[in-house]
Each structure stands twice: as structure tokens, then as C-alpha cells.
Amino acid sequence: MERTAKPRVFVTRRLPEPAMAILHEHCAVSLWDNVETPIPRDELLRGVAMVEGLLCLITDRIDSEVVAAAPHLRAVSIMAVGYDNIDRAALAARGITLTNTPDVLTETTADLAWALLLAAARRVVEGQKMIERGEWGPWYPLQMVGQDIYGRVLGVVGAGRIGQAVLRRGRGFAMQLRYHNRRRNPTLEAEIGAEYRTLDDLLSESDVVVVTAPLTAETRGMFGAAQFARMKPTSIFVNVARGPLVREDDLVAALRAGRPWAAGLDVFEREPIGPDHPLLTVPNVVLTPHVGSATVTTRLRMATLAAENLVAVLYGRPTPHIVRHE
Ligand SMILES: NC(=O)C1=CN([C@@H]2O[C@H](COP(=O)(O)OP(=O)(O)OC[C@H]3O[C@@H](n4cnc5c(N)ncnc54)[C@H](O)[C@@H]3O)[C@@H](O)[C@H]2O)C=CC1
Numbered sequence: 437m438e439r440t441a442k443p444r445v446f447v448t449r450r451l452p453e454p455a456m457a458i459l460h461e462h463c464a465v466s467l468w469d470n471v472e473t474p475i476p477r478d479e480l481l482r483g484v485a486m487v488e489g490l491l492c493l494i495t496d497r498i499d500s501e502v503v504a505a506a507p508h509l510r511a512v513s514i515m516a517v518g519y520d521n522i523d524r525a526a527l528a529a530r531g532i533t534l535t536n537t538p539d540v541l542t543e544t545t546a547d548l549a550w551a552l553l554l555a556a557a558r559r560v561v562e563g564q565k566m567i568e569r570g571e572w573g574p575w576y577p578l579q580m581v582g583q584d585i586y587g588r589v590l591g592v593v594g595a596g597r598i599g600q601a602v603l604r605r606g607r608g609f610a611m612q613l614r615y616h617n618r619r620r621n622p623t624l625e626a627e628i629g630a631e632y633r634t635l636d637d638l639l640s641e642s643d644v645v646v647v648t649a650p651l652t653a654e655t656r657g658m659f660g661a662a663q664f665a666r667m668k669p670t671s672i673f674v675n676v677a678r679g680p681l682v683r684e685d686d687l688v689a690a691l692r693a694g695r696p697w698a699a700g701l702d703v704f705e706r707e708p709i710g711p712d713h714p715l716l717t718v719p720n721v722v723l724t725p726h727v728g729s730a731t732v733t734t735r736l737r738m739a740t741l742a743a744e745n746l747v748a749v750l751y752g753r754p755t756p757h758i759v760r761h762e
């Protein structure tokens with residue numbers, strides 16, 4: 437039986453045990469006790485009614501309706517770095533603190549961006565499918581030829597934590613580094629020699645474009661027909677940020693037209709996608725199911741950090757992971 441003096445919290449999914457243990461030690465915990473399935477909306481609205489803290493995931497829409505249903509809510513902790521599913525204005529209007537889990541997933545997500553770009557450039561998935569279909573015939577000079585990465589131009593859109601980690605990896609491949617960001621970053625330019633470009637110039641100059649900007653009103657639909665038309669016919673487009681930055685219909689049409697040459701995507705306009713998705717009708721794509729941060733170590737660190745953040749805010753302790761509402 438937990439002491440009622442502990443702050444009450446609601447958790448929208450069963451988290452790995454070390455994170456649940458942190459919450460149980462400091463809070464009176466109720467949860468949507470399911471590992472895989474998102475919480476239904478009515479359960480969420482019921483769940484937040486009596487609590488001071490909410491720990492949620494990217495699959496939960498936390499909006500003014502949720503805030504109105506939670507009169508005691510003081511803290512929201514998301515187990516993710518991106519928080520585009522959360523209405524920050526609605527939280528701010530009630531003085532509710534939002535925290536997220538940056539840094540712990542940076543290198544893991546950058547690795548996945550590189551996995552996608554190499555797999556797309558060298559037709560790794562297409563090659564495996566060819567073998568599975570029994571269509572691998574004798575070697576010939578232009579069999580399954582792809583694009584080189586070593587020594588080419590790497591352009592990152594949104595050069596924050598993950599974008600910079602993607603760029604740093606490019607040095608190991610002797611790539612020429614370009615970035616586009618809201619603001620120029622002199623430290624990045626000095627430390628790894630990345631050169632700033634406007635978005636249009638980055639798109640036309642890069643052999644690989646990797647998107648790592650957050651989803652905001654400004655970035656929604658940032659990549660459409662006009663942007664793809666600027667890319668090289670040999671280029672690779674990679675998105676590990678959020679699906680709605682890209683107009684998917686435009687991307688499918690652009691891939692069919694051969695510009696970009698291939699794409700590697702971890703995120704989609706509406707997730708999850710199924711086998712009938714139009715992107716699966718083009719051969720030159722590599723798709724993963726939003727697994728940027730999905731390693732055992734990183735997901736455990738994200739879960740425990742999300743629990744620690746929630747406890748810190750509820751107990752008035754400092755945490756560096758408060759999301760400021762601009
Ligand atoms: N695929 C996955 O599983 C994962 C996806 N993500 C996504 O990656 C995003 C980035 O994460 P971090 O690097 O930690 O965030 P960050 O905040 O460190 O970096 C984002 C960068 O984008 C820039 N930016 C914002 N608006 C822009 C615009 N209109 N044009 C150009 N640049 C702009 C910012 O100035 C910042 O430098 C997250 O918001 C999330 O959506 C993050 C982790 C895992």
C-alpha cells in the first residue's frame with residue numbers, strides 16, 4: 437500500500453522495470469498497464485483526472501482537452517526528445533512543466549540515420565529481396581550498382597544534437613560537410629568544418645541529405661516537390677526526424693522521377709504504416725518503423741530519465757530537461 441503523501445502520477449504505458457521502480461519509490465503510480473498498445477483516449481482522460489504528474493509517450497496526444505481533464509496536473513514528462521504531440525501553450529497556460537529526454541538518444545539516432553543512408557545508397561534491402569526471390573543471377577558489371585558515400589557531400593537539415601552527431605560521423609567517411617539550421621553555429625563550423633548553406637543550396641549541393649529538425653509549424657511540409665526537384669539525380673534523402681516534415685505523396689512522385697535517387701525513412705506522416713503504403717511501391721526506399729532510438733541501452737536510459745524528470749519536477753528538484761515554452 438503506497439503512502440498517499442506521495443504525489444500521484446499516471447503513466448500511459450508500462451515502462452521497463454528500472455523506470456517503474458523509480459516512479460514507485462517516489463510516487464503513487466497508476467498506469468495503462470500495456471506494453472505495446474497505446475492508451476485509448478477515454479482511458480487517458482480518466483487516468484489524468486486525479487494526478488499531479490503524467491508520464492507519456494510520442495503516441496499520446498496531450499492537448500487542451502487532457503489539460504482540462506487534469507485539474508491537479510503540475511508536471512508532464514515525455515519519454516522522447518521530440519514533443520510535437522504536446523500542446524505546449526495549453527500546458528504553459530496552466531503553469532504545467534514539461535520535460536523530455538534529450539542527449540541520451542543522440543548517438544543512437546545518428547547511427548540509425550547512417551544505417552539508412554548506407555543501406556539506401558548501396559541497395560542493401562533491395563539486394564536481400566532479390567536473393568529471397570531467387571533472382572540473384574551471375575555477376576555482371578552493372579549488377580545492383582549504387583552510389584558512393586565516401587568523399588561525397590553530406591548535408592544536414594536541423595543541425596542540433598542529432599544532426600551534429602550525423603555530421604561528425606561523416607568525417608570518418610571523408611565527406612564534405614554542409615548544414616542548414618535556423619541559426620548559424622560558429623562552433624560547429626570551427627570544430628568539424630561544416631559549412632552553412634541556405635536550404636535550397638544545401639539541397640542542390642548535397643549527395644546525401646539527412647533531416648534532423650523538429651516538427652514545428654515552420655517545418656511541417658518543409659520537403660515537397662520543389663525541394664526534391666533541387667536535389668541531384670544521384671542523391672540520397674534520409675528522414676529520422678518526424679514524418680510530417682515531408683510531403684510523402686511528393687516524395688513518392690519524386691523517387692519515381694529519379695530525384696532523389698533513393699530514400700531512407702524512419703518516420704512517416706501517419707504512423708504506423710502498413711504493407712499497402714505508397715512508399716512501398718517504389719524500389720529505391722529503405723523504411724524502418726520509427727526505431728531511431730531503439731537500442732536496449734538507450735531505451736532504458738530514456739525510460740529512467742523520463743521517470744527521474746517527473747520525480748524531480750514534482751519534488752521541486754532541479755532537472756536540466758525542462759522544455760521552455762517560447
Ligand atoms: N527517429 C527517431 O526515433 C527519433 C527522432 N527524433 C527527432 O529528431 C529531432 C531532433 O532532435 P535533437 O537533435 O535532439 O533536437 P535539437 O533541438 O538538438 O536539434 C534540432 C535542430 O533543428 C533546428 N531547427 C529547428 N527549426 C528549424 C528550421 N525551421 N529549419 C532548420 N533548422 C531548424 C534547431 O535550431 C536545432 O538546431 C526531434 O525533435 C525528434 O523529432 C529524435 C530522436 C529519435
Ligand SMILES: O=CC(=O)O
Nearest residue numbers: 515516517518729
Ligand atoms: O522519436 C523519438 C523521440 O525521442 O523524439
